Amino acid sequence: MPDRKGIYRKKRLDRGIKARADTIYLIASWREIFYLLLPRAFPVGFLLILPAVLHGYWQKVLVFACVYGLLALSWDLLASCGLFSLGQALFFGAGAYLAGGLNYYLHLPPLVTVPAATVGGGLLCAGLLAPVIRLRGVYFAMVTLMFPLLLMRGIETTGVLGGTHGLSALSPFPGETLTAYLAVLAFLACLFLFRRLINSDYGLVLMAIRDDDRAVMSGGINIYWRKTQALFLAGSVGAFAGALMTHHFQFLGMSAFALDYSILPVAAVALGGQGSFAGAALGSMILVPLSESLRALGGLRIALYCIILMVSIVALPEGLFHYLERKYHQFETRAEVE
Amino acid sequence: MSKASETILAVERVRKRFGGILAVFDVSFELKAGEFLGIIGPNGSGKTTLVNLITGFVKPDGGRVFFKGRDITSFMPYRIADMGIARTFQMVRLFYNLPAYKNIIIPLCSSRVRRLGAGRYGEKDDMAVDLLDDMGFERDSYVPYKTAGSLPHGYLKRLDLARAMALRPEVLILDELFSGMSLSEVASTLPLIEKFHEEGLSIIMIEHRLKELFRVVDRVLVLNFGRKIADGSPQEVMENEEVRKAYLGIEVEIL
Amino acid sequence: MIPTLLVYGLVNSVILALYALGFSLTYGISGLANFAHGALYILSGFAAWNLIHHMGIPLLPAALLSVALTGMLGFVFYWVLLLRIRGIALAELVVTFSAGVAILEILTWQGFYGIRYSLPVFLRGGIEVGGVAVDYQRLLVLGTGVVLVILLWLFVHHTRIGLAFRAMAQNERTALSVGIESDWVGSLSLAMGAALAAVAALVVLPLGVMESTIGYEVLIYALAVAIVGGLESTVGMILGSFLIGFGQVAAARFIGAKWMVIVPLAAIVVVLAVRPSGILGRFKELEERV
Numbered sequence: 001m002p003d004r005k006g007i008y009r010k011k012r013l014d015r016g017i018k019a020r021a022d023t024i025y026l027i028a029s030w031r032e033i034f035y036l037l038l039p040r041a042f043p044v045g046f047l048l049i050l051p052a053v054l055h056g057y058w059q060k061v062l063v064f065a066c067v068y069g070l071l072a073l074s075w076d077l078l079a080s081c082g083l084f085s086l087g088q089a090l091f092f093g094a095g096a097y098l099a100g101g102l103n104y105y106l107h108l109p110p111l112v113t114v115p116a117a118t119v120g121g122g123l124l125c126a127g128l129l130a131p132v133i134r135l136r137g138v139y140f141a142m143v144t145l146m147f148p149l150l151l152m153r154g155i156e157t158t159g160v161l162g163g164t165h166g167l168s169a170l171s172p173f174p175g176e177t178l179t180a181y182l183a184v185l186a187f188l189a190c191l192f193l194f195r196r197l198i199n200s201d202y203g204l205v206l207m208a209i210r211d212d213d214r215a216v217m218s219g220g221i222n223i224y225w226r227k228t229q230a231l232f233l234a235g236s237v238g239a240f241a242g243a244l245m246t247h248h249f250q251f252l253g254m255s256a257f258a259l260d261y262s263i264l265p266v267a268a269v270a271l272g273g274q275g276s277f278a279g280a281a282l283g284s285m286i287l288v289p290l291s292e293s294l295r296a297l298g299g300l301r302i303a304l305y306c307i308i309l310m311v312s313i314v315a316l317p318e319g320l321f322h323y324l325e326r327k328y329h330q331f332e333t334r335a336e337v338e
Numbered sequence: 339m340s341k342a343s344e345t346i347l348a349v350e351r352v353r354k355r356f357g358g359i360l361a362v363f364d365v366s367f368e369l370k371a372g373e374f375l376g377i378i379g380p381n382g383s384g385k386t387t388l389v390n391l392i393t394g395f396v397k398p399d400g401g402r403v404f405f406k407g408r409d410i411t412s413f414m415p416y417r418i419a420d421m422g423i424a425r426t427f428q429m430v431r432l433f434y435n436l437p438a439y440k441n442i443i444i445p446l447c448s449s450r451v452r453r454l455g456a457g458r459y460g461e462k463d464d465m466a467v468d469l470l471d472d473m474g475f476e477r478d479s480y481v482p483y484k485t486a487g488s489l490p491h492g493y494l495k496r497l498d499l500a501r502a503m504a505l506r507p508e509v510l511i512l513d514e515l516f517s518g519m520s521l522s523e524v525a526s527t528l529p530l531i532e533k534f535h536e537e538g539l540s541i542i543m544i545e546h547r548l549k550e551l552f553r554v555v556d557r558v559l560v561l562n563f564g565r566k567i568a569d570g571s572p573q574e575v576m577e578n579e580e581v582r583k584a585y586l587g588i589e590v591e592i593l
Numbered sequence: 594m595i596p597t598l599l600v601y602g603l604v605n606s607v608i609l610a611l612y613a614l615g616f617s618l619t620y621g622i623s624g625l626a627n628f629a630h631g632a633l634y635i636l637s638g639f640a641a642w643n644l645i646h647h648m649g650i651p652l653l654p655a656a657l658l659s660v661a662l663t664g665m666l667g668f669v670f671y672w673v674l675l676l677r678i679r680g681i682a683l684a685e686l687v688v689t690f691s692a693g694v695a696i697l698e699i700l701t702w703q704g705f706y707g708i709r710y711s712l713p714v715f716l717r718g719g720i721e722v723g724g725v726a727v728d729y730q731r732l733l734v735l736g737t738g739v740v741l742v743i744l745l746w747l748f749v750h751h752t753r754i755g756l757a758f759r760a761m762a763q764n765e766r767t768a769l770s771v772g773i774e775s776d777w778v779g780s781l782s783l784a785m786g787a788a789l790a791a792v793a794a795l796v797v798l799p800l801g802v803m804e805s806t807i808g809y810e811v812l813i814y815a816l817a818v819a820i821v822g823g824l825e826s827t828v829g830m831i832l833g834s835f836l837i838g839f840g841q842v843a844a845a846r847f848i849g850a851k852w853m854v855i856v857p858l859a860a861i862v863v864v865l866a867v868r869p870s871g872i873l874g875r876f877k878e879l880e881e882r883v
Contacts, residue, residue: 084683086690131866138626138682142816143865145690149813150858157851201462204440205447208433214395215431219445220419220505263694266687303698306691313684314677 011335039328043281044188051180059180061292063248066183069284070241071265072272073190074234076280079269080198081230082210084137087144089261090128091238092245093151095121097161099243100252104167114243121239126232133227148257155254166253173247183244187281190237194277206230260302264288267309273319282321345407346371346540347423347509352391352401354384354564361387363564364401369509369542374535376551376572377544379561380584385544386428388561389513392542393425394418405509420450424507428514430498434487438475438497441486442466445504454506466504473500474526492523499527503534510534511542516550524550552576560584598842600725606838607738608797610831612811613818614741615789617830620819622758622782623775625675626686627667629693630790631812635805636696637663637791638798639705642712652713660791667787671780679779693812700805714799730799737796741789742831758782810854817857821864823871832872836860 015035050062071088078085099117102108108116132143156164173179197203208216209223216223246252264287265280272283287308291301312319347369354362362384369375379385390396392403394415402411410418419425424445432441445451446462471477473496481489486497495515502510512531516524524547532554535541545551552558558575560568562584568575575581616630627633637659644655674692678684719728749755760768761778769775790811798807814837822833837857844852864871 086687132862135865135869138686139865139869141683141686142820143862146813146816146858146861150855150862153854153858157849157855201443201447204436204443208436208444211433212431214415215427215433216444217395217415218393218419218425218427218431219501220416220424220448220450221444222414222416222420222449259694263691267691270687299698300702303695303702306695306698309691310674310688310695313688314674317678317684 008334008336011331011333013331013333015329015331047184047188051177051184054180059176061289062180063183063244064292065285065288066187067241067245068261068264068268068288069187069281070190070237071261072268072280072284073187073194073277074237074241075265076269076274076277077194077198077230077237078234079274080203080210081206081227082136082213083133083227083230084141085144085234085262086141086266087146087148087262088238088265089148089257089259090144090151091121091125091235092242092261093148093257094124094235095239095242096246096252096256097242098124098239100167100170100246101161103170103247104162104252110171110173110247114240114247117243118236118240121242122232122234122236125235125239126228129231129235130224130228133224133231145262148262152254152257155257162252164254166251166255168251170247170250170252172250179244179248186240186244191277191281198277260305263302263305263309264291267305267312269319270309270312271316271320273321273323276321276325279319279321283319286320344371345369346373346405347392347542348404349388349392350402350404352388352398352403354387354391354396354398360564362391362398362561365561365564365566366401367559367566367569369540371508371540372535372538374541374543374554374556376555376558377542377561378546378548378551378558382563383561383584384564385561386513387564389425389511389542389544392418393423393511416448419505419507420448422450422505422508423511424502424505424509425511426495426498426502426513426515428517430494432486432494432497432501435485437483438486438489438493439463439466439470439482441497442469442500442504445501448505450505469500469504470497473497473503473530475500492519492527495519495523496527499530507539509540509542511544513544514546515543516545516547528554596722596725598839598846600722600727602839602842604727604731604734605842606835607735608793609814609818609838610834611734611738611741611793611797612790613815613830613834614745614793615786616815617819617824617827618745618789619782619786620824621827622761623779624682625779625783626682626689627783627786628686628690628812629670629696630786630815631808631810632693632696633663633667633787634790634794634811635700635803635808636666638712638794638803639700639710641795642710642803645713652715656795659795660788663791664784664788668780668784670787671776671783675779675783676776679776693808697805697808700808706804706806710803711801712795712799712803715796730796734796734800737792741792742827746827754778754781813861814857817861820871821860823873826871826873829871829873836872 051059054062071092074091075085075088095117098120099110099113102113102116103110128147129144132140135143155161161167173182198207205216205221205226209221209226213223242256246256265284268283268287269280270283271287272281273279287305291304294301294304316323345368349365349367351364351366352362353360353364365384365388367375377385377388387396391398394410394413394417398411402409404410405418405421405423408421410421413421433444443462443466446465467477467482470482475482475493475496481493486494489497495518499512499515502512515527515531519527528550531541531543535554543551543555552572555572557570558568558572559566560575560578560581562580567580567584568578570578612634615633616627619625619627619630640662641655641659644650644658645652648655650658670692674688675685678688714728714730715733716729719726720732721727749758757768757773757778758781760771760773761775761782768778817837818830818833820833821836822829822831837860840860841853841856844856
């Protein structure tokens with residue numbers, strides 16, 4: 001058929017390295033080992049070198065990226081069990097105020113305040129959100145959106161914990177490079193821990209709760225207790241990010257509950273892709289440096305995040321990471337239509 | 339067999355109304371330990387609602403449910419399951435994008451199974467495959483490892499049964515397990531359930547296939563428009579005038 | 594003392610009801626939680642200000658034009674952004690919210706805050722009611738609130754589009770099968786919600802100075818009123834606005850003016866924790882819990 005000639009279709013084939021399940025590989029050569037390790041080892045190595053190479057301003061940007069990355073990972077964990085949070089600022093602020101308060105009023109060193117804020121912040125967030133854990137989807141999102149605003153206004157009105165002026169002259173970490181390494185290591189640890197967790201039986205139950213909570217309940221599993229545990233984990237990670245930033249800035253103010261900390265993680269996950277944690281990490285590593293390089297825009301940055309968020313949801317619902325993953329693991333050839 | 343006379347589950351005058359419809363009205367019955375009870379009734383007679391009321395998925399407007407003498411009326415579904423009442427769903431609720439055996443991991447993670455002594459990480463996979471093997475999923479075939487969504491309907495029903503059995507329940511409630519199954523699938527599943535019964539499990543079976551049901555149960559309870567209209571041995575129920583009327587004689591003739 | 598509380602409580606409640614009216618209408622018809630509501634509110638205010646100050650259009654036509662423009666924006670919003678993600682409640686929420694934040698942040702960036710941005714009142718002067726001085730604009734707010742609620746009720750119960758709206762609200766699939774186009778009704782509901790936000794803005798904004806951050810507050814108030822009263826119930830919405838309105842005035846009087854903003858936030862959190870379906874919400878409870 002001459003008139004059909006020149007019509008091609010895309011043909012997609014999986015590279016033949018997966019055996020039986022997604023996590024079991026059949027490796028036959030060094031080339032294949034390299035193929036599998038490259039996408040894992042390269043970003044890790046790159047991130048570990050960065051704090052030593054970067055200086056001054058861009059080192060700060062790296063810390064920002066890791067902090068937002070932690071918040072995005074924490075968001076992704078909650079989303080895995082069906083809790084959609086629009087208030088990552090709550091976790092961040094809780095950690096920031098705990099660490100800052102302990103340091104300012106009790107003069108405890110960062111070595112104590114950061115771990116204390118991590119655990120305490122997780123407990124606080126889980127405790128605050130436990131009463132609304134039965135809410136689904138939109139309703140849970142609304143409560144989490146309101147909580148940081150409520151706490152922010154509460155601090156503003158009552159004037160506790162420094163009120164509108166905040167607390168300043170907090171103890172810094174010893175050295176900028178050390179801070180950067182702490183942030184990078186925490187970020188990588190959290191990324192791999194969460195990826196491990198979600199592939200375990202524990203993660204299986206969490207994801208099942210998202211898909212069909214009634215079926216999980218009929219399996220004798222207390223879904224609210226599991227969700228509370230997930231909240232504690234996510235809250236701890238967010239609180240750690242807050243505590244880190246507080247000591248990094250040596251200042252603590254109401255801005256710890258700002259909308260930035262709620263929106264950017266969601267935008268990062270929407271851009272990177274939900275469900276794999278790598279997407280969240282990738283998204284924040286792209287978004288934060290991008291927005292920092294556009295710093296001249298000032299307040300427009302939030303608008304930019306929002307626009308990226310909208311475009312990712314409407315135009316690229318699977319996310320960048322899943323798109324890249326597909327491209328990496330599949331041949332795409334053009335086959336002539338017969 | 340002193341245990342046989344013990345009441346394990348008691349339902350006392352439960353009532354549920356959805357909008358203007360009385361789904362279940364003043365239904366009471368008792369289930370003895372080790373007993374096999376069938377619940378039948380025409381479509382919309384409140385059978386599934388009754389199951390939901392017992393297992394805590396729907397809260398009754400009135401009445402109470404006792405399990406081993408303990409009032410479980412206000413308990414959450416997971417707590418009731420945790421105490422040992424497992425159920426299957428009429429419309430199977432499975433995780434279709436997971437491999438079949440992974441569906442069984444979820445109940446194996448419950449605190450009930452942990453209490454009764456389940457394995458650590460990794461062993462759960464083996465336990466799940468063992469359980470599926472018992473249900474007729476051959477362990478050496480690909481079937482247990484295929485995603486649940488790619489399995490035929492009869493397998494899904496048995497997967498749901500396996501999930502309920504993974505809890506090692508004391509009372510098993512089967513909500514129309516055989517609906518949508520082929521005759522041969524029913525023929526291969528029925529002996530399994532009889533085996534559970536012989537091992538001492540108390541079973542409540544809701545079914546439209548009266549022929550199979552009447553062959554295996556000890557006692558039958560008939561619902562119509564949310565009310566209990568008969569309760570007795572299969573023979574007694576078959577001869578009951580009201581039951582014949584409810585079924586318009588059609589299905590009773592098949593017997 | 595008591596009369597002041599009553600009058601200002603009443604005015605405040607009606608203002609809150611006006612904030613919530615458009616939000617509730619959109620949600621009630623198409624189940625769409627329009628989190629850009631606050632942004633549309635303040636945007637219409639700035640649109641009117643620009644029409645008056647830069648184009649020299651008199652107040653009343655400018656106001657009408659602004660209402661029409663905002664309504665059209667809501668309509669376009671639906672077809673451009675929401676069409677592809679319709680039905681995924683969370684994506685809808687995130688997209689409308691981020692669109693709202695984007696609008697507000699762009700307005701802030703453009704420098705739309707400060708004393709010079711205020712809309713003129715429609716009527717000057719005032720009267721005394723039971724010993725309390727009330728200006729005409731506040732009376733206009735009261736009147737608009739009452740008239741809008743009555744008009745909406747008539748519209749929804751006695752016009753063809755209104756009946757289609759109600760059909761959609763009750764059962765989308767059945768409505769589809771009798772030839773009501775879901776997207777058409779959805780976009781119309783969003784347009785009407787946006788237009789109502791604009792009407793509210795044009796009567797309420799002259800009472801104070803315009804600022805883009807008001808957009809966030811309006812969203813919070815609208816949400817608080819809708820959640821407290823029950824998201825799909827009109828009577829609940831009115832009840833909710835009165836509860837929060839008087840609660841706020843009482844908090845301002847007895848604890849301190851700063852506590853006014855705490856009231857709606859706390860109300861949202863408490864109601865969602867204790868009774869998520871709201872005071873008069875009916876069937877939600879089964880869906881959201883258990």
